[in-house]
Amino acid sequence: MRHDSRLSGVLHVLLHMLEAGEPITSEHLAEMMSTNPVVVRRIMAGLRDAGFVHSEKGHGGGWTVTCDPAAVTLDDIYVALGSPPVFALGHRSENPACLVEQAVNASLESAFQEAEQLLLKRLGAVTLAALAADFHQRYLAKRGTKKDISHAV
């Protein structure tokens, strides 16, 4: 299965937007994510609807963060993306008539649900601000130049 990298991608550009402090165009964000501007708009649409970011048209337009990074968690972002499926593993049929398959599904499902709850709980414990702080630590540890912040492919 090909995996869904939207959460990873959108967090990446969100942090860049926080660092930038000025509107960034879809095209620029697309470069950072090595993808297409339309893909960026598609992904960002959910965050815009959730009020986390704002988009502006015309000259000097682009995307800006409009939420408090300390108040928004990775789980919030995940939900804004539409809460995409977490697992690559699943059942063949959701409501099987076969009692054996029912037993199998019940057992698997409880395990998957527990794991998903833990995952979302962990995502809910990390704020955008915490992620940004983690980045700054890495930045200092590397003693890089200011250029490293803007972006290295």
Place this chain on the structure above:
Amino acid sequence: MRHDSRLSGVLHVLLHMLEAGEPITSEHLAEMMSTNPVVVRRIMAGLRDAGFVHSEKGHGGGWTVTCDPAAVTLDDIYVALGSPPVFALGHRSENPACLVEQAVNASLESAFQEAEQLLLKRLGAVTLAALAADFHQRYLAKRGTKKDISHAV
């Protein structure tokens, strides 16, 4: 993403094989899983290599369980399948040069790893025998006929 239903499917037929007590052909197993005999052989190959099942050619041939159901867990089966990817969510690039993306990946990865560990731990706590027992409970609760065991599509 299209999800991988091999674990669910193989557990399903394993329980049927335990109930049957005699070799079942790939074709019969395929009917139970609503799939193709070749797909069944492909999936079962891993279990055969792991020594959990045995296959016999010719008349009266087919697949039989050769392990102790009380000693094999769902995690063992998962591993025998080749430990397929658990999550549908992932990173865009595994080793990004961008420090921001590194910070994002690190945070996400620790959350995913924890969730995966919990999942596998839960799967490791359930044996095939326990699953079979669960089935028998469901069977009794339904007061069905013996026919229900063999299979209902």
Place this chain on the structure above:
DNA sequence: GTCTCATGAAACAAATAATGTTACATGAGA
């Protein structure tokens, strides 16, 4: 011995879902 049943494996086809691309409409500013 030969026929049928069954697995083993390779190669190919179909289906599906994520991602990429093109095209055009709309609105904001120079």
Place this chain on the structure above:
DNA sequence: TCTCATGTAACATTATTTGTTTCATGAGAC
């Protein structure tokens, strides 16, 4: 009014799982 930038729909591409065909091989029935 020209350019920049987003919004959206429609379509193309790609990756991956699943399904299918085909042929070889071995085991038992006759």
